[in-house]
Amino acid sequence: MATDIDKDLHILLRGHALSVSSKPYIDLPAKGKYVPVLKESVCYIVAAVVTNDHQEVLMMQEAKKSCRGKWYLPAGRVEPNETLEEAVKREVLEETGLEFEPTSLAVVEIQSAIWYRFTFFGNATGGTLKTLEDQDAESLQAKWCVANSITRHNPQLPLRSSDVLSLIHTVLTYHQTEPSNRHPILRPQIVSHKKLLLRLVLVQSHG
Known part of the structure; x- marks a missing residue:
């Protein structure tokens, strides 16, 4: 017989939102006075792994003084009153010149x-790739890079941080997996609430 947790997991994996009006499974007493306020006490980052039909990944060249000239995935902070999908579309457009779905x-x-990063994957649907002539405070330029050229030790493509490698690998592995074995499409669902929701999920691997 399926438990409430089983049912909720099936709902989540079908891409639907859960109701938060019902009593939680475990009601923990509140401790401290921490209030999550975006860009003040909590930071939400969005990033995008944008690929094309040639197995290339969209990369942008940083303009910030601390990492100027280094390459990274399009990424940035979510602004107040902005959804995650709105934020990632904005960041890709600002940093690469391309529209992203x-x-x-x-x-x-x-x-x-207090730090969360949400990495999406998808496709470019329009726009014009940013060149050095278009550089601004957001980025110097953007370009499509062959996936296997994005490494820790490529002098032609010095990375701001190698943490992007695992993100790119995850997305490329997804695309290389048979559709029947892929995880379902997962999109954020908008549900307003004032609760801190903690869900522990234990997954047993039989591999």
Whole structure:
């Protein structure tokens, strides 16, 4: 017999939102006075792995003084009153000049409970690739890079951080997997609430 948690997992994996009005499974007493406020006490980052039909990945060259000239995936902070999908579309357009349509979330990362990164994958649907003549405070330029050229030690493509490698690998692996074995398309669902929701999911691998 399926439990409430089983049912909720099936709902989530079908890409639907859960109701948060019902009583949680475990009601923990609140401790401390922490209030998550975007860009003040909590940071949401969006990133995009944009690929094309030639197995290339869209990369942008940083303009910031601290990492000027280094290459990275299009990424940036979510602004207040902005959805995750709105934010990732904006960041891709600002940093690469291309319009982006997200297909699914690929990776969600959390550090210290105050830093979250949501990485999407999808396709470019329009726009004009940014060149050095178009450089601004957002980026110097953007270009399509062959996936196997994006490494830790490519002097022609020095990376701002090698953390993008695992994100790219995850998305490329997804595309190389038989459709019947891929995880379902996962898109953020908009549900307003004032609760801190914690769900522990244990997955047993039989591989």
